[in-house]
Amino acid sequence: MFDFKVIAESETSQARAGLLQTTHGVVETPVFMPVGTRGSVKSVSPEELLAAGARIILGNTYHLYLRPGCEVIRRFAGLHRFMHWDGPILTDSGGFQVFSLAKLAKVSDEGVTFQSHLDGSSHLLTPSKVIDIQNCLGADIMMCLDDCIQYPASREDTMAALEMTIKWADECKQAWQETRKADNALFGIVQGGMFKDLREQSAEALMKIDFPGYAVGGLSVGEPADLMLEMADCTLPNLPKTKPRYIMGVGTLGNIIELVALGADMFDCVLPTRNARNGQMFTQHGTVNISNAQYKEDPEPLEPGCECYTCRHYSRAYLRHLYMARELLSYRLNTIHNIHHFIRFMKQVRKAIVADEFESFRKNFYRKLEN
Amino acid sequence: MFDFKVIAESETSQARAGLLQTTHGVVETPVFMPVGTRGSVKSVSPEELLAAGARIILGNTYHLYLRPGCEVIRRFAGLHRFMHWDGPILTDSGGFQVFSLAKLAKVSDEGVTFQSHLDGSSHLLTPSKVIDIQNCLGADIMMCLDDCIQYPASREDTMAALEMTIKWADECKQAWQETRKADNALFGIVQGGMFKDLREQSAEALMKIDFPGYAVGGLSVGEPADLMLEMADCTLPNLPKTKPRYIMGVGTLGNIIELVALGADMFDCVLPTRNARNGQMFTQHGTVNISNAQYKEDPEPLEPGCECYTCRHYSRAYLRHLYMARELLSYRLNTIHNIHHFIRFMKQVRKAIVADEFESFRKNFYRKLEN
Numbered sequence: 217m218f219d220f221k222v223i224a225e226s227e228t229s230q231a232r233a234g235l236l237q238t239t240h241g242v243v244e245t246p247v248f249m250p251v252g253t254r255g256s257v258k259s260v261s262p263e264e265l266l267a268a269g270a271r272i273i274l275g276n277t278y279h280l281y282l283r284p285g286c287e288v289i290r291r292f293a294g295l296h297r298f299m300h301w302d303g304p305i306l307t308d309s310g311g312f313q314v315f316s317l318a319k320l321a322k323v324s325d326e327g328v329t330f331q332s333h334l335d336g337s338s339h340l341l342t343p344s345k346v347i348d349i350q351n352c353l354g355a356d357i358m359m360c361l362d363d364c365i366q367y368p369a370s371r372e373d374t375m376a377a378l379e380m381t382i383k384w385a386d387e388c389k390q391a392w393q394e395t396r397k398a399d400n401a402l403f404g405i406v407q408g409g410m411f412k413d414l415r416e417q418s419a420e421a422l423m424k425i426d427f428p429g430y431a432v433g434g435l436s437v438g439e440p441a442d443l444m445l446e447m448a449d450c451t452l453p454n455l456p457k458t459k460p461r462y463i464m465g466v467g468t469l470g471n472i473i474e475l476v477a478l479g480a481d482m483f484d485c486v487l488p489t490r491n492a493r494n495g496q497m498f499t500q501h502g503t504v505n506i507s508n509a510q511y512k513e514d515p516e517p518l519e520p521g522c523e524c525y526t527c528r529h530y531s532r533a534y535l536r537h538l539y540m541a542r543e544l545l546s547y548r549l550n551t552i553h554n555i556h557h558f559i560r561f562m563k564q565v566r567k568a569i570v571a572d573e574f575e576s577f578r579k580n581f582y583r584k585l586e587n
Numbered sequence: 588m589f590d591f592k593v594i595a596e597s598e599t600s601q602a603r604a605g606l607l608q609t610t611h612g613v614v615e616t617p618v619f620m621p622v623g624t625r626g627s628v629k630s631v632s633p634e635e636l637l638a639a640g641a642r643i644i645l646g647n648t649y650h651l652y653l654r655p656g657c658e659v660i661r662r663f664a665g666l667h668r669f670m671h672w673d674g675p676i677l678t679d680s681g682g683f684q685v686f687s688l689a690k691l692a693k694v695s696d697e698g699v700t701f702q703s704h705l706d707g708s709s710h711l712l713t714p715s716k717v718i719d720i721q722n723c724l725g726a727d728i729m730m731c732l733d734d735c736i737q738y739p740a741s742r743e744d745t746m747a748a749l750e751m752t753i754k755w756a757d758e759c760k761q762a763w764q765e766t767r768k769a770d771n772a773l774f775g776i777v778q779g780g781m782f783k784d785l786r787e788q789s790a791e792a793l794m795k796i797d798f799p800g801y802a803v804g805g806l807s808v809g810e811p812a813d814l815m816l817e818m819a820d821c822t823l824p825n826l827p828k829t830k831p832r833y834i835m836g837v838g839t840l841g842n843i844i845e846l847v848a849l850g851a852d853m854f855d856c857v858l859p860t861r862n863a864r865n866g867q868m869f870t871q872h873g874t875v876n877i878s879n880a881q882y883k884e885d886p887e888p889l890e891p892g893c894e895c896y897t898c899r900h901y902s903r904a905y906l907r908h909l910y911m912a913r914e915l916l917s918y919r920l921n922t923i924h925n926i927h928h929f930i931r932f933m934k935q936v937r938k939a940i941v942a943d944e945f946e947s948f949r950k951n952f953y954r955k956l957e958n
Contacts, residue, residue: 255908259915284883284908291884291904298908300900512655513662529671533662537626537655537669544630544918 218356218401218428220245220460220481226574230453230479233569236272236460238304238356239399240296243271245460245481246565248472248558249306250489254279255289255299258489259547260555262301268524268552269559272304272356274484277349278313282332282339286352294354306484307355308464309346309388309405312433315364323363323380343387347402351395359431360388362405367437374409381407382421389425401428403462409434410443412450419454430455431462432480436471445474452479469498469561470585473578476565483562488554493547495539498557500584504532506550511536524556525549589727589772589799591616591831591852597945601824601850604940607643607831609675609727610770611667614642616831616852617936619843619929620677621860625650626660626670629860630918631926633672639895639923640930643675643727645855648720649684653703653710657723665725677855678726679835680717680759680776683804686735694734694751714758718773722766730802731759733776738808745780752778753792760796772799774833780805781814783821790825801826802833803851807842816845823850840869840932841956844949847936854933859925864918866910869928871955875903877921882907895927896920 219237226232234245250257250265253276257265265273275295280286292298295305311328314321318330327342343361350358363380365373385404392402404422408414422430432451435444448463452475455461462482463475472483488498497504499519504511506518514532521527526535526549538546568577590608597603605616621628621636624647628636636644646666651657663669666676682699685692689701689710698713714732721729732755734748756775763773775793779785793801803822806815819834823846826832833853834846843854859869868875870890875882877889885903892898897906897920909917939948 254912254914255905256914256916259919261916261919283912284904288884288904288908291886292902298902298905300905513659515662531663531669533655533659534626534669534671537659541625541654543625543627544915545627545632547915548630548632548919 217399220429220458222457224570224572226477226569227572228575229477231476231565231569231574232479232481233566234460234481236304236481238272238401240302240304240356241271243304244563244566246472246476246562246569247272247482248562249274249482249484250555251276251484251486252299252301254283255295257551257555258493259544259551262299264525264548264552265301265555266303268556269563270303270555272306273301275305275307275353275355276310276313277307277346277353278310278317280353281310281349282334286349290352294352296354304356305354306357306462306482307350307353307359309350309359309361310341311346311362311405312364312464314341325380325383327361327384328363343384344391347388347391347395351397354398356400357429358392358400358402360385360402360404362407362433364407364434365409367410367439369409371411371414374407374411374414377409378407378414378418381405382418385422386425389427403427403429403431403460405431405433405464406451406455407434408447408451410439410447412447415447415451416454419451423456427459429460429462431464433464435463436466441471444471445478448475448478448480455479469558469581472561473565473581476569477574477578488558489551492550492554495550497550498554502585506532506535506539508536518553519557522553522556524553526553526556588770591800591829593828595941595943597848597940598943599946600848602847602936602940602945603850603852604937605831605852607675607852609643609772611673611675611727612642614675615934615937617843617847617933617940618643618853619933620645620853620855621926622647622855622857623670623672625654626666628922628926629864630915630922633670635896635919635923636672636926637674639927640934641674641926643677644672646676646678646724646726647681647684648678648717648724649681649688651724652681652720653705657720661723665723667725675727676725677728677833677853678721678724678730680721680730680732681712682717682733683735683835685712696751696754698732698755699734714755715762718759718762718766722768725769727771728800729763729771729773731756731773731775733778733804735778735805736780738781738810740780742782742785745778745782745785748780749778749785749789752776753789756793757796760798774798774800774802776802776804776835777822777826778805779818779822781810781818783818786818786822787825790822794827798830800831800833802835804835806834807837807856812842815842816849819846819849819851826850840929840952843932844936844952847940848945848949859929860922863921863925866921868921869925873956877903877906877910879907889924890928893924893927895924897924897927
């Protein structure tokens with residue numbers, strides 16, 4: 217089953233708390249979804265994800281389609297059993313990765329052809345094919361194929377991509393309805409670049425097709441944060457209040473809290489996991505570069521009071537040592553903390569919304585960062 | 588406290604089962620000790636080591652002395668708290684690493700000077716200094732500084748190194764007695780290259796100095812397995828029956844079982860951990876190269892019936908996928924299985940000795956490998 221309920225709304229903003237029901241469990245929103253690109257959230261186990269508070273993760277269709285391939289994952293009736301994760305999984309459509317990773321991507325009415333970044337082999341992704349792949353992955357939430365553009369892009373290019381995205385969304389919806397086996401959901405993706413009217417036009421067209429949820433794509437592609445928020449602001453209020461709203465690929469906690477204020481429910485980003493592997497740790501008091509010499513003999517946990525596995529058992533000095541020595545355990549311990557930090561933050565956000573204290577929480581968040 | 592008791596002896600060989608009592612717990616012997624070179628058994632957590640059955644691990648003095656350095660680890664009163672491992676730790680003296688890793692190693696009566704492989708800085712390790720460092724690491728079992736030689740080596744070179752090793756062993760014993768804080772142990776290291784009479788001479792000289800335990804060094808340095816066993820055979824029977832005997836850096840389970848038959852109690856080797864990171868997995872039915880295409884869609888666990896975390900939750904297809912994609916989780920899952928495999932094997936060996944079924948166990952081991 218798939219269902220979404222808003223259970224509390226902030227009186228001073230568009231922020232809302234919700235419950236997302238999927239076949240693999242209920243997810244409290246607003247939610248941050250760690251990214252498990254290739255069937256693994258890099259360096260951490262499913263048990264560690266759960267312990268860090270993760271309840272839904274993301275898988276990348278483009279990567280998994282190329283390797284290990286659908287024929288492998290089909291043997292396991294989907295990604296859940298393949299990777300030993302029993303919670304909900306959201307998969308993207310591959311559209312963004314074809315645009316950002318593949319070679320010689322070429323868009324036509326039919327779909328997008330590209331060459332694999334792994335071996336140069338040629339592939340064609342069509343709307344019905346991305347639904348097939350996501351069905352094979354057993355996604356709880358699937359995304360429509362979208363036509364992604366560079367930033368900045370001309371109005372003409374943006375409009376052409378937008379029209380293609382709407383055409384494909386329609387075809388994805390049809391393919392999804394025809395092939396639906398389990399009670400999963402398909403989300404449409406709002407595009408429209410940095411043009412307000414095109415964003416509005418995109419949202420309207422998708423709502424006519426009618427999806428169980430809506431995503432906002434094409435943000436966090438290099439534009440200033442203010443512009444990103446402006447685009448979100450002219451998109452989110454137009455989407456149905458009763459449906460989940462997912463902002464793709466954003467981002468910092470500062471951006472997330474502003475997007476929650478605008479009514480967003482779901483987030484994913486490689487920021488906590490990728491930065492962890494580069495030794496950049498997020499704490500309530502700002503970022504910590506664990507390689508910094510000041511931590512060489514520091515016996516304190518990374519963030520005193522933090523209840524993650526890393527902070528309960530290891531010191532800054534040890535984390536620095538592991539990082540400097542490029543020990544494999546370093547990436548894991550850092551990742552556990554950063555995921556825990558993002559998810560704890562989302563829990564606090566949700567709690568504040570439910571208690572109708574979102575505004576004071578938001579102010580307090582910025583105040584802490586300044587100290 | 589440090590103590591060793593033989594609790595069972597095989598009637599058909601020199602194999603024995605024992606209990607090694609340390610301040611950080613009791614260890615059943617024969618035992619395999621995973622190698623945690625730089626304060627971490629690569630890719631696995633202390634909890635995972637415990638779950639895989641590890642009860643004692645090894646740390647490398649050379650690496651830890653250079654990075655993070657004693658001044659850091661002293662802040663944690665030793666390696667145990669620094670790395671969050673509460674079980675016993677054995678540290679080597681650094682002698683072998685100076686010989687194998689450092690640049691421009693030069694031996695004198697005083698000790699060995701060398702240049703760090705990390706930054707080229709110059710260092711001097713003396714017998715009293717390696718005891719100081721191992722005290723700082725809080726080792727439960729320390730090793731004497733030894734003068735290591737190439738294989739093959741002339742009789743003249745072997746004798747010179749042997750004499751130096753004995754001189755240093757004497758000085759290590761003195762330094763250990765003077766600086767001993769906790770109830771730890773110091774092991775002498777038998778050298779003598781591939782010369783039987785020099786091995787015997789080395790063992791005798793060390794026994795005169797009298798150590799709580801004895802190691803056999805200079806094996807598994809490139810010589811054929813038969814020669815290695817021959818050298819062990821002319822060394823082990825000469826060592827006191829009441830003291831633990833540790834064979835350094837060996838090796839395959841086939842070699843380990845033969846050395847157990849000759850009376851060895853303790854083993855360490857990077858084989859299970861290093862090979863795991865290269866995708867070579869050990870099972871009861873032989874080795875498995877997980878990258879092999881035959882596992883691409885294989886839904887079976889790596890070793891059906893194995894109770895390790897990896898085999899309980901993941902398929903060969905998933906392990907292959909992670910390995911091919913060079914996902915960080917790959918190294919961990921592979922390492923957990925290989926450590927579990929080595930330690931389960933040692934438990935089986937011990938059980939066979941206690942039941943006085945060692946010979947049939949040994950025969951069965953080879954029979955399984957042939958199938």
